[in-house]
Amino acid sequence: MTAPGEEMYALVERLYPLCRSITGDGVRATLEIVGEYVPLKVHEVPTGTQVLDWTVPQEWNIRDAYIADPAGNRVVDFAASSLHVLGYSVPVSAVMPLAELRAHLHTLPDHPAWVPYRTSYYQPEWGFCLAQETLDALPDGEYEVRIDSTLADGHLTYAEHVVPGQVPDEVIVSCHVCHPSLANDNLAGVAVATFLARALAEQTPYYTYRFIFAPGTIGAITWLARNAERIDRVKHGLVLACAGDRGHLTYKQSRRGDAEIDRVMRHVLTASERPYRVVEFTPYGYDERQFCSPGFDLGVGSLTRTPYAGYPEYHTSADNLDFVFPEAMADTLAVCREAFAVLDRDRRYLNLSPYGEPQLGRRGLYDALGGRSDTKQAQMAMLWVLNLSDGEHSLLDVAERSGLPFDTVADAAGALRGAGLIKA
Amino acid sequence: MTAPGEEMYALVERLYPLCRSITGDGVRATLEIVGEYVPLKVHEVPTGTQVLDWTVPQEWNIRDAYIADPAGNRVVDFAASSLHVLGYSVPVSAVMPLAELRAHLHTLPDHPAWVPYRTSYYQPEWGFCLAQETLDALPDGEYEVRIDSTLADGHLTYAEHVVPGQVPDEVIVSCHVCHPSLANDNLAGVAVATFLARALAEQTPYYTYRFIFAPGTIGAITWLARNAERIDRVKHGLVLACAGDRGHLTYKQSRRGDAEIDRVMRHVLTASERPYRVVEFTPYGYDERQFCSPGFDLGVGSLTRTPYAGYPEYHTSADNLDFVFPEAMADTLAVCREAFAVLDRDRRYLNLSPYGEPQLGRRGLYDALGGRSDTKQAQMAMLWVLNLSDGEHSLLDVAERSGLPFDTVADAAGALRGAGLIKA
Amino acid sequence: MTAPGEEMYALVERLYPLCRSITGDGVRATLEIVGEYVPLKVHEVPTGTQVLDWTVPQEWNIRDAYIADPAGNRVVDFAASSLHVLGYSVPVSAVMPLAELRAHLHTLPDHPAWVPYRTSYYQPEWGFCLAQETLDALPDGEYEVRIDSTLADGHLTYAEHVVPGQVPDEVIVSCHVCHPSLANDNLAGVAVATFLARALAEQTPYYTYRFIFAPGTIGAITWLARNAERIDRVKHGLVLACAGDRGHLTYKQSRRGDAEIDRVMRHVLTASERPYRVVEFTPYGYDERQFCSPGFDLGVGSLTRTPYAGYPEYHTSADNLDFVFPEAMADTLAVCREAFAVLDRDRRYLNLSPYGEPQLGRRGLYDALGGRSDTKQAQMAMLWVLNLSDGEHSLLDVAERSGLPFDTVADAAGALRGAGLIKA
Missing domain, CATH: 3.40.630.10 (Zn peptidases)
Structure with missing residues (x-):
């Protein structure tokens, strides 16, 4: 797999x-x-x-869009990248000099090889996005611009x-x-x-x-x-x-x-x-x-x-x-x-035996042998869950306050719940 | 000017x-x-x-006060500085040896050239404040002390x-x-x-x-x-x-x-x-x-x-x-x-369109052209004011939480209020 | 003494x-x-x-406990230290090989000269605690073990x-x-x-x-x-x-x-x-x-x-x-x-004259001579107690907020109480 x-x-x-x-x-x-x-x-x-x-x-759909240079070459072409057209462009089909076209062209002068992403959702507009270096290479002359898009109820x-x-x-x-x-x-x-x-x-x-x-x-x-x-x-x-x-x-x-x-x-x-x-x-x-x-x-x-x-x-x-x-x-x-x-x-539990510690030992939840100081994490987690399960603290609170892993705390809560000592 | x-x-x-x-x-x-x-x-x-x-x-007024040395020279003179007399001094006109006078003299031993400022508003008392070095230069002898003040209902x-x-x-x-x-x-x-x-x-x-x-x-x-x-x-x-x-x-x-x-x-x-x-x-x-x-x-x-x-x-x-x-x-x-x-x-405003963002664009409050990341401060201020205008936050809260200048925030609030989007 | x-x-x-x-x-x-x-x-x-x-x-009492080696020497003896017996040990009187005895012996391998303290209050058990080095020195063979304890209603x-x-x-x-x-x-x-x-x-x-x-x-x-x-x-x-x-x-x-x-x-x-x-x-x-x-x-x-x-x-x-x-x-x-x-x-007092400062001077609680900047700690303590005695702050709060010693604050409260300016 x-x-x-x-x-x-x-x-x-x-x-x-x-x-x-x-x-x-x-x-x-x-x-x-x-x-x-x-x-x-x-x-x-x-x-x-x-x-x-x-x-x-209105719903916007687009089939094709391009700018063709005076020689008829598509110098900017939607087919090459969907970024080339200003999002939500209204349809256009025209021939115009580069000087006039420039107002509809978006580039990133600081990153001349990149094409920007631009949209005009709520203002009727058309435009193209292209690399600054593409724009710089365009000769003067008459350009054909065409955006075959529709904006219609949908x-x-x-x-x-x-x-x-x-x-x-x-x-x-x-x-x-x-x-x-x-x-x-x-x-x-x-x-x-x-x-x-x-x-x-x-x-x-x-x-x-x-x-x-x-x-x-x-x-x-x-x-x-x-x-x-x-x-x-x-x-x-x-x-x-x-x-x-x-x-x-x-x-x-x-x-x-x-x-x-x-x-x-x-x-x-x-x-x-x-x-x-x-x-x-x-x-x-x-x-x-x-x-x-x-x-x-x-x-x-x-x-x-x-x-x-x-x-x-x-x-x-x-x-x-x-x-x-x-x-x-x-x-x-x-x-x-x-x-x-x-x-x-993560849950808030309620300790059903909140007065003093419940006797975990007789429920099989606690080491029988006392006096050792290497208390196990699972037992510490049970004591923490019991101590903080007052309706105010979640298991995440317990984990954060105790410094114990959340899973250890959640497992302890599961054991205590199984023993009827806490309820959700 | x-x-x-x-x-x-x-x-x-x-x-x-x-x-x-x-x-x-x-x-x-x-x-x-x-x-x-x-x-x-x-x-x-x-x-x-x-x-x-x-x-x-009682109201206190004072016309003159001085200490004259055995030779009759005014060695401490209210006319030279209003600090020389203990504020609210009761009137006094007496001749006494320097030793007796000392109990009524206040100086600053640590700054021997300076005259301290002292008062006794609520305890009838008279006294003079002078430079320690002035005091040190006083010869023994009989001194004339006079405070021409009045303490009277006023x-x-x-x-x-x-x-x-x-x-x-x-x-x-x-x-x-x-x-x-x-x-x-x-x-x-x-x-x-x-x-x-x-x-x-x-x-x-x-x-x-x-x-x-x-x-x-x-x-x-x-x-x-x-x-x-x-x-x-x-x-x-x-x-x-x-x-x-x-x-x-x-x-x-x-x-x-x-x-x-x-x-x-x-x-x-x-x-x-x-x-x-x-x-x-x-x-x-x-x-x-x-x-x-x-x-x-x-x-x-x-x-x-x-x-x-x-x-x-x-x-x-x-x-x-x-x-x-x-x-x-x-x-x-x-x-x-x-x-x-x-x-x-500074005011607390209430967002009147608190569910989602209101469409700022159609109210002329937002850049029409999307996709650009250089959002302007004024627009950010509007979004912050809208977001925090829940009745709990003041414009100062908005300024502090957003890190925007208070004036920018207050101007944004003005624009939003003008558009009917918030109310005071 | x-x-x-x-x-x-x-x-x-x-x-x-x-x-x-x-x-x-x-x-x-x-x-x-x-x-x-x-x-x-x-x-x-x-x-x-x-x-x-x-x-x-049940109540536990013990009179004697020991392990005797194959030669009959008491190698572990309750008489030497009460730690030697597992707390709440049930009585035992038996002879067994060292291998079998080991399951009842508790040591501290990391501290071979020390005897651990162990108990088994709620699980019937018997055992001995001893130094690891004592255990290490024990020859194989049959050992007599005896714990003369009672566990009985009491x-x-x-x-x-x-x-x-x-x-x-x-x-x-x-x-x-x-x-x-x-x-x-x-x-x-x-x-x-x-x-x-x-x-x-x-x-x-x-x-x-x-x-x-x-x-x-x-x-x-x-x-x-x-x-x-x-x-x-x-x-x-x-x-x-x-x-x-x-x-x-x-x-x-x-x-x-x-x-x-x-x-x-x-x-x-x-x-x-x-x-x-x-x-x-x-x-x-x-x-x-x-x-x-x-x-x-x-x-x-x-x-x-x-x-x-x-x-x-x-x-x-x-x-x-x-x-x-x-x-x-x-x-x-x-x-x-x-x-x-x-x-x-530590107490919470209530300022009985909470509007403005009460005039301490006429109650003999304040220096008569004004203008000096070396205000005494006791006077500062009185001002602090008066200022914070709004029912919300205790004298400890006053001490902590003012940085004054608690005793100075408590003494000031005593003086103010004596003057009828605060009440508990």
Whole structure:
């Protein structure tokens, strides 16, 4: 069997060429491929639907786009890269001198070989993105420009995959599927989310895990608008993005800063051998912006490797298949699994025998032979769980206060629960 | 136009020769001069008036005082410095040997050239303050001592200047006007308060600013006693003293420690390039002692340069016109203005569209072209204000949490309010 | 008169040879000797009594125990040290080959000359503890083993000594009396508790101090079970153990971490010149485990020198009379006395004149001569007590916030109370 890193990389490779945007067939094709890995429920929301403060826009689709030089050569060609066209460009078919065309051209002068990623979702506009060095080489003259796109009433498309748990309380995992040929942002995030869903389904988790594959901003807003009655059930969440570059992991805390997901992520990252960064919430970045808006204020953090706008390749053609790595995606996936393993077992218990210590020995939970000072970790964990199970402290609190591994603490809680000494 | 530092220094020079005390004509003359700069409402409170736990004492006035040596030379002369007489000295006219006189003489053996400042307000006493080296040079013999003072029923005098604001909630600024010829403590404070009042009146501020020029302790107590019904309106306050020496600024926090004035002063001092110190409240110092007594517990801090008793010249003749500097007073004034500019704009807003982000673009508040990572500060400020305007956070909270300049945050709030997205 | 260190050491010497356990005549003999120093009320609780989750076990007594080698020599002999027999050993009288005997022998391979301390209270077992080097020297052959012990219905024995105070609120001081010939753990603790009780009785303290001399775990549990109605009166407490070794003092905080005893101990240790450690609560150690179980959650900390299991000699024959020192016990006693002196005077007062400062001068509480900056500590203490006596702050809060010595603060409170300015 192939290692998950390689499998995730293969998925990224398949998705890479597609031209995604916040609506349109590129998103549908993307979800179809993801659906080969985990079953998806695809939602189509009509243009014009009011979603919170926003309105679902017209659907954008594109077949071809190019700039042809005076000699008729396609010097910028959508077929070569979906980045070449300004996202949501209105159709255009014209001939114009280079001087006039320049107003519609986007480059990165500081990185002359790279093509930038630009969009104009809510302002009718057309344009091309190209390398500065391509632009510099263009001779004066008349250019043919053509964008064969349509902007028409249609739908916004997003999908969900649900791993049913023992309780209806939900953990949401969200990733954006609206970026065209950009590998780290966010095909790596899509791949890690997909394989995380597969891993969780291997056993029935405690929480119900809902994976949301949706376009950024408008997609999250649409999901929130259509799931108003579900929000109270969302206890924790994680936004996945930039999951495959070589940088260290970065966890961005929820707006609350002390949500359980924040504490779990900090605990798992601290306990692991990995270098990492934890940063505070800011109202910029990915869809944590929406989940953590003050009206919702959900316990949703965001996990990336190098974060939003934190690397020069960000939102350029250099965020390509060479920029993401199987091992990096495997590492991101592993941390997610570790974190959810903690989250899924973390509970507040109540000591049913809180006056003095219960006699563990007669229940077979304690070494019979006293006087030795090399008390075992498992016994210490039981004493800690008993001492802190007053309804105020979770197992994660116990782990952090005792310095014992979370698993040891959770196992001790299991033994105590089995002996009827604590209850959830 | 003269720079404010020079103007404040000129005011200090005019006030310096006057013999101030907690009552009497020296205070009245002082307030008359200040009244040339800002209109004052002068209050006269009769001797014997009960003020909180205290009683307004008899009024003290002095015309002349001296010690004449056996040869008839005035070796200590009130005409040379108001410091030479023990404040509130009862009248005396006597001839006595030096040995007997010594019990009434106050010197500073560690600083033999300096004259100390001493008072005996509530214990009938007479005395002179002189340089140790003057005392050392006195031959034995019979000395004529004369203090031509009166202690009689009269009044305690204090004054107020009010800058009316948009709301009746008040900020009080207090300075003591009871010290005789001491420049830094507190003529510099009086000068800064006076020019701060002038500056605030240039536009209608949000708060109503009340400046209190009153003798220390008994003056503040008298003001508090006579303004019982106003206290609830006092939201913030600042006691100004020692405002003109060469030392760094020192902000002494209110008793509460986290009052808004404390947070504003810390923010402004931190944001500025100045070196500074913030110290905790102590129940000693200036009239913050009274404003921060536990029954009132007002949000009143104290701003000084070198603080209370923190320099050897403190309460001596060396705290003279050479000890204060126009630039230092100008700097103190500037910080007060910066702080009040923040205080005056700081508000808690409520996001009226708290579910998800409102669509700023269609309101013309957001860059149309997406994908770029160089988000502008003004847009970030809008997102921060929206995210934190939940009724719990003020604009100062937003500035501190976002790391954005307060003015940028306040401007963003203005734009959002203009668009109907937030309300105060 | 002998110094208390020497007296305490003499008490430890007398108690050392006795074979104590959680029940039996060794405990009774111990309490009889302690009773020569302070009057004790001895409690006998019958076997089978239900105490919280536990049951008082059968009483164990032992007269003799030995292993005789094939030549008939007693190679391990209870008469030489009470440590040689596994605590609570069932009787045995048998001859067996060394190979079979080994399963019942306990040694410390890492410390071949030391005899370990082992028990088996709740699992019927017999065994011997001996030096590894003794074991290594044993020839093969048939050994006679004999333990002349009884396990029979009887009683668990503990004792109390009460120093009556001005109020029924109690401070408990607890030490365990169940360890056989181990000097630091816990005869030093017993000795310090005994002399602390004597010292407290010299004057009527504010609190009622209850000293509990009881076997570890089951003794504390028994006391708690039999004093359910008293628990609400227990305001503070201290468990004393390992009080005589050469290590620095270690204070282990109560489960609450901010109980008054925690704050007092930290304050006293910080204020003293001693090196010390303060550690957080853990649910392991001595009887703070029971007092701080979540159902009780009492403000009980634990004072030791080198803490539980923190030295190699712990629970071995090397914790002998050479391991404890008169000066160390005297130092532990001194800190306990200092701490209880603070605890006993710490109170929350209410300023009866909270609006502005009361006029201290007319009450003779303040220097008449103003203007001097060398304000005396006693006056500062009065201002601090007045300022913080709002019902929220105790005198310890005042001492910590002001940086003044607790005694100065408490004396100031006494003066203010005498003047009718504050009330308890």
